[in-house]
Amino acid sequence: MTAGTVTPYRPGQQTGRDGFAQLLRAEWTKFRTVRGWVIGLVVAVLVMLGLGLFAAVGTSSSCQSTSGESGGPARSGQGCSTASAPPVGPGGEAVSDSFYFVRQPLSGNGSITVRVTSLTGLIPSRNGAGTGTQPGLVPWAKAGIIIKASTQPGSAYAAMMVTADHGVRMQDNFTGDTAGQPGAVTASDPRWLRLTRSGNTIAGYDSSDGTHWTQVGTVALAGLPPTVQAGLFATSPAYQAISESVGGGENGIIAPSQDTAVFDHVGLSGTWPAGTWTGDNIGAADASGIGGYHQAGDQFTVTGSGDIAPAVPGQGANDVTVAAFLVGTFAGLIAMIVVATMFITAEYRRGLIRVTLAASPRRGRVLAAKAVVIGAVAFVAGLVAAAAAVIFGTQLARGRVSVFAVSWLTEVRMVVGTAALVAVAAVLALALGTMLRRSAAAVTLAIVVIIVPYFLSLTSVLPIGVTDWILRLTPAAAFAIQQPVPQYAQVTALYSPGGPGGYFPLAPWAGFAVLCGWAAIAVALALVLLRRRDV
């Protein structure tokens, strides 16, 4: 409070001021010197890691179980002996790559053009449990032309195809999917497809008359070799009659299906050194024995079974996702909630809050400092525990069971997201503790809003429509950050939160944003109450 022209004296060290750095330091000192809280933090890390490893061990020995009666659709024809890790696509994720391939090598640049006049198929008949067949197509039965780096399952590709229910699509590297002309293919309404390679770039075109072409898309396939395999393909994903029965989880059958496509007007440009067509079952399609082709003049009839698409968890007999190793998050979160709540309620109980606020009368900054300290501590604890659980859990489970491959980016998102989830939940608990000033009430409320909604979504009592809304609106939406595999529009599967995929109605970061929103509201309310109330 100096005035006039005199330069005020400023001491080098501003002792006694409530600078934010000093506040942070004070709160950090409080945290680290309370033995119970440090123990709680260690407990949080240990239970998070321990339960994750328990899940890794408990899941991986499922081969010895007598029957898969633990819910979920009955999986026909897949025992432990046949379980093998699915191939891994160019993006690092697990994929299905099995189809019938009528191919020729293509050297350098070139293109392939065909006309598709028919797509028909066979699906299991409903009354027999997968024994008989009847004419029909699964929605994503697909046939068309493909340019693929090699015949190795999981290798890079780009394809133009007709599908049963989703019109013409251009798909690439398993996850890419672009819609072309809509509508089903018939003899009177055929589809023309064209793929053109130019270096690493492949362009896809469709047409209904062979003269007027529309470009559906272009994709760049990194590392495409000079000579690629190109030709016709047909494949048809497993038929799934999954009925979500009201209140009783799901049941149904999964059985192979097949489709048959008729091609003509096959036009090749560029260098095709072999000159003749070769037919091959690629990937797991070998096992099904379905597949073949027949050439009559210009006309090709190709039959195939399988899928060229990203794999989703739960289709294999006993695969486990990285998300299973993060199940300890729930336990670690409870420990962290207890610590974060006590970080403020202990001050009220012991009267320390009066000293704290006397030393630093700007209450908002006190709360902010507390939030920063507890958030940072929780983030670090969550990061250490989640990273260790994923790394060691994968090592423990590998060799006994196929760990469902996801890209490293996804793993990083799951681990860092889990740490962020624990941190924001801790801040939410701190805010609840500030509002309620009572440990038991605040801890109960925090657990009830964060963890119980997730639990309720798991119980089969509630219908999926209700659980979807629970997981959109409550802070439990944030567990979407641990979802290992997205819902793919081009893969038919039962996407439910309790299943092996752990699917959430919101995208990972959107779900996390819901928790952040709740935490922001709670902090704002806590701030108002802390300012208005006497201590």
Place this chain on the structure above:
Amino acid sequence: MRLPVPASTGSAEALHAEWTKTRTVASTGWLLLAAIALTVAVGAAAAAGISCPSGVVCQVDPAKVSLTGIDLGQAVVAMVAVLAISNEYSTGMIRITLSAMPRRAVVLAAKAAVLSSVVLAAGTIAVLASVLAGRLILSGHGFTPAHGYELLSLSNGPVLRAAAGSVLYLGLVALLSLGVATAVRDSAVAIGIVLSLLYLFPIVANVVGNAHWHRHLEQIGPMTAGLAIQATTDLTSLPISPWAGLGVLAAWAAAALLAGGLVLRLRDA
């Protein structure tokens, strides 16, 4: 004016003292009201969210759906039970209690008796209201005799078992919480432990793919085993039979009370 009553440390006096403490703390009543309201509201919401359109196979257990609210109401009941003892520690009241009533086992037993009667009374109201709400709502959602569903009624043996068992379940959860809170004293830690015991078993069991381990986890979890009592249909698919499941929870509660009683006896207040 009353005559001075000679000081006594009998069980009746202990009960009377605990009843007075419970009765005169405002939060107990509010929390029990909240537990009732939450239980009924969630049960009614679950019943309202489910329907059995004609022509669809419904695998719904109407009694279990109506009593879904117990899943949530138990958290509030646990809180009431934890506060019954940890409040005494946080205010220092425990020292007065124990000087007036030096036989600590009697103190804990009196607390357990008063707490369980209060919780059983509140639980009875909550469960009756839930069943009534379920009866009214579910009959309007296709769960009619034409669909093979009788109206929810306590005269039906399995429904009576589910309803009475749910009340007992709440009582046992309260005793479990009391035991844990007596052992650890701090309310935040105690409620954290109790809710972990209740909710973590089903969550972990869900990711454990091994069918044996999955079943064992559900058999030993206090909540997964205890709530088997709510099943009225498809009893063979339960991990544990209804009364045995409630027995598992009773064992958890007994173990917690024993641990709490031992610690209370051995430790300075």
